[in-house]
Amino acid sequence: MDFDLILRDARIAGSADRTADIGISKGRIAAVAPELPKGAPEKCLDGRLVVPGFIETHIHLDKSCLLGRCQCEKGTLDEAVVAVAAAKRGFSHDDVYERASRTLEKAIKNGTTRMRTHVEVDPRVGLTSVHALLRLKKDYAWAIDLQLCVFPQEGLLDDPGCEDVMVAALEAGGNVVGGAPYMDKNSHGQIARIFALAQRFGIDIDFHLDFGLDTTHLDALEVCRLADETGWGGRVTIGHVTKFSAMPSADLDVLAKRLADSGVAVTTLPSTDLFLIGRDYDGNVPRGVTPVHRLVERGVNCSISTNNVLNPFTPFGDCSLVRMANLYANVVQIGGRPADMELCLSLVTDRPARLMNLRDYGIAAGNPADIVVMDCADGASAIAELAQPLMVFRRGEMTVSRPAATLMRPGAGQADSAAA
Incomplete structure (x- = not known):
């Protein structure tokens, strides 16, 4: 299957105890699986939480x-x-x-x-x-x-x-x-x-x-x-x-x-x-x-x-x-x-x-690729810690990007990511 984009290593709300890849094609979610084949542009989410908007x-x-x-x-x-x-x-x-x-x-x-x-x-x-x-x-x-x-x-x-x-x-x-x-x-x-x-x-x-x-x-x-x-x-x-x-x-x-x-x-x-x-x-x-x-x-x-x-x-x-x-x-x-x-x-x-009687909502094959990547690893943390959305996709196109906060430690020579 050909994908326009693959979001790798995502934790999907409702099943955040494991990671999965999300394949997007023509504005829709085409596949959700533990490991999708390579061959398309990718974004690695590093185990971050994904919600369907x-x-x-x-x-x-x-x-x-x-x-x-x-x-x-x-x-x-x-x-x-x-x-x-x-x-x-x-x-x-x-x-x-x-x-x-x-x-x-x-x-x-x-x-x-x-x-x-x-x-x-x-x-x-x-x-x-x-x-x-x-x-x-x-x-x-x-x-x-x-x-x-x-x-x-x-x-x-x-x-x-x-x-x-x-x-x-x-x-x-x-x-x-x-x-x-x-x-x-x-x-x-x-x-x-x-x-x-x-x-x-x-x-x-x-x-x-x-x-x-x-x-x-x-x-x-x-x-x-x-x-x-x-x-x-x-x-x-x-x-x-x-x-x-x-x-x-x-x-x-x-x-x-x-x-x-x-x-x-x-x-x-x-x-x-x-x-x-x-x-x-x-x-x-x-x-x-x-x-x-x-x-x-x-x-x-x-x-x-x-x-x-x-x-x-x-x-x-x-x-x-x-x-x-x-x-x-x-x-x-x-x-x-x-x-x-x-x-x-x-x-x-x-x-x-x-x-709202929406019939096409959720991280599942066939639904529109409306996806939000949160700066946390699970739903409980999203609410308790007021996690920020780092990326937002609408029909598979990125509409919002927000970099994760970093700590600039004196003398370290490298920023430490504050992301989950």
Whole structure:
């Protein structure tokens, strides 16, 4: 078999106890074997970990990098919504494109090869952000697959004309429909309309849901009911759901079974939820981060994602999903066993691939050669030590290269590599 490139001595995530060679041909993985024959260009990975590209399931490119335009003092969700709503009135196509491209490039440099970005549409911003991100999707297709999830941040039922704009956005090229039911007085009414749009266009759903800490009302239950009723199980995701973090273990177990039975996936957004939740507490502030590892143990598919970057919702962010998974592990106090860290890695790789219903993901023959080489030897180390991506390949072409750090010892005459 002829190869365009061979990556030798790789440790593949999920089976990092042994090494293998990866043969690439015409942008796809052609073979994975202990020792492929010579005859093609090679890169020796020296036993480093390889993952099939990180996957960002929930990020907001259109409203990233807004800190200089928004003056916020309280740090609450309501304040952030109002501040960004005001900033949106000044959005232009080029403005959205420029800020979004800055953020997208950070994600690409950190090894993200697939992404679902949520994009706000309403009668005021119209399709400005949608068109800018569709252009971005085309311009950066050499490095990343980009999905657009259109949603009404400021309400749907209570914002006349918003549904018409959402329909136009989906007709223009939106891939997924989303919602933020807590922004309407009738949250169940919004959920029903989002399901109706999903059925009309034959697309997946991704909600912002159950934000807060009051567990007496959970919109997640209505989402599960409609997923069952419509047969949309396996095509619905709910994000944030910070209320889950406040639930007693027994209640969370019951809810987990309901979610698993209905095929509703869950995305946790540690940075944003840590920043926004519990602002009214004076001491012993709750974390507000959904313990998705516990949901996974009970059959729910889950992911960890970034959400907002450098805006009033989250004034931080370098778009590293390894860093986000590490933050999650710290917050929910897991990691005593290597398997726990491996689970965190799966929450930014293969589990989000299932969440997005990707059929061509993974280091296996026939799949696209979307590959990230990490500066470590196993998945647990990647998360625990915040390992850096050294090389990123998209369809077999290198899109990112980062040299491993070296120690320049005095008088040694030779640099010592700090790579694993």
